[in-house]
Amino acid sequence: MTKARKTVLEVVEQEGSPLSARQIGARIAGHDTATVYRALHYLEEKGLIDSFVLHCDRHGTERYYTTGGACHRHWFHCVECHRFIDLGECVVGDMIEKIGRQKGLAVTGHTFFATGLCADCQAAGKMPGRLPSDTCSTQTD
Amino acid sequence: MTKARKTVLEVVEQEGSPLSARQIGARIAGHDTATVYRALHYLEEKGLIDSFVLHCDRHGTERYYTTGGACHRHWFHCVECHRFIDLGECVVGDMIEKIGRQKGLAVTGHTFFATGLCADCQAAGKMPGRLPSDTCSTQTD
DNA sequence: TCAATTTTGCAAATCATTTGCAAAATACTG
DNA sequence: CAGTATTTTGCAAATGATTTGCAAAATTGA
Known part of the structure; x- marks a missing residue:
């Protein structure tokens, strides 16, 4: 697990509620947007996080990520x-x-x-x- | 109800299953994409249609529209x-x-x-x- | 340590959806 | 019914989330 992926996973796990890629990126210093997206894909592929798409009038349509696995x-x-x-x-x-x-x-x-x-x-x-x-x-x- | 809006509503009602804006546009001749989107917003605002956002690997993330109202x-x-x-x-x-x-x-x-x-x-x-x-x-x- | 593989950063590209604007259609008023 | 005000449409350009090409950086394996 690379540092970028580990950092993204920690952000999602520590938040406790769904976060968008944009929000995750904002909580991480020094990582490119593309890296965040690629890390999220990797983590979801591995079953470590889950996601869903939600639209709200303030943030538009975004995919939100939560801790995955059993829960x-x-x-x-x-x-x-x-x-x-x-x-x-x-x-x-x-x-x-x-x-x-x-x-x-x-x-x-x-x-x-x-x-x-x-x-x-x-x-x-x-x-x-x-x-x-x-x-x-x-x-x- | 303008002709464009009526046409969009008819397409959604006659389909019977969810359709994306893209699919609706493809079933209508001579109407701009923007018009289709604006008609869909209008119809949803009026409660005549409902919608939800779904992502699939073939079509990507799109909003799908269905007949609304009571049902x-x-x-x-x-x-x-x-x-x-x-x-x-x-x-x-x-x-x-x-x-x-x-x-x-x-x-x-x-x-x-x-x-x-x-x-x-x-x-x-x-x-x-x-x-x-x-x-x-x-x-x- | 050197070559092979994977990951990252950056910039540019995608793609659904939205928006500015002037022309066209419709509604309203006298 | 004409004339004006309002709304809607088409077209083109803009948005915004997400993806991708590519070369450099990091990691892995021998």
Whole structure:
């Protein structure tokens, strides 16, 4: 494991919540953007980190990286302060594997995250853009 | 509703499965890419269509659009033939709203989709890239 | 230690998506 | 219905995340 890769992995592990390549690069001094991306690909290939793509109006569409391996978790993204909040371990994996199997599908992965307002932003009186509908397969931010 | 917007909406509604802006543009003659994107933004703003961002190795990272409104569904994406298969109506909305509420979060949206091998590609003997682990918050394609 | 392989930095290229701007289409007013 | 105000469209250029070519630097192996 080269120094660059080790550094990237440490940043992701120490953060505790999802980070974009841009954010990771900003936490690392003296490493090129391309090196960060290549390190992230390497680490994901090795199963050491996981990732998902999320779009928010502040940061645009970016891939976010989290610690991988055994512990797969899901995340909530606040559309106001743009912080991630841990929703706990995966609760949809078994369910979707079963639904898929009934349709003859071999489900090997899934992407899931929720969006809305975190407690702080609700207290600050912020209102989400689109309140009532719980849009499935849709991000409202 | 202008002609361009109506045409885009019809394409999405008639397709029945998610389409990217690129694919929609290809199904429409004589409309600029920018017009297609603006029409999609308009239709999503009006709640007539929904969307989600998915990355696959063949098409890269793209936003896919589906019919919106009352009927929110989830999709399976085959990592081999890159077709979408309907998994049925949303089954995670209530669950995640409840989990979020316990943490003080106001969940207003979520993104969910599964990936793997469809029945046809399994029959054709294709093997998914990463077989066993059901990676949460992760796409394996 | 020297050659072979891999990784890095830099700059340029990609690719989906967005935006400025003037022309075209549509809506509104009298 | 004409005339003006508003919105939408097409085209071209800009954006921004991510990728890639290539030569230098670092690492590995003999």
